[in-house]
Amino acid sequence: MHTNGYQPAQKWLKERKGSALGYEEILHYQQIIASQARTIEIMKKIDEI
Numbered sequence: 001m002h003t004n005g006y007q008p009a010q011k012w013l014k015e016r017k018g019s020a021l022g023y024e025e026i027l028h029y030q031q032i033i034a035s036q037a038r039t040i041e042i043m044k045k046i047d048e049i
Contacts, residue, residue, distance in 0.1 A: 001036045001039070001040065008032060008036070009029070009032050009033055009036060012028075012029060012032060013029070
């Protein structure tokens with residue numbers, strides 16, 4: 001998903017390339033993905049109006 005010209009999830013991962021992710025970082029990444037999925041759902045509902 002693109003937001004303001006970039007892909008937040010991909011950018012977040014690229015910034016951490018080569019580093020082991022801890023539990024909290026993995027949870028944060030999951031929240032990013034869940035937020036993007038929810039945003040897509042909301043956008044679809046808005047488009048139906």
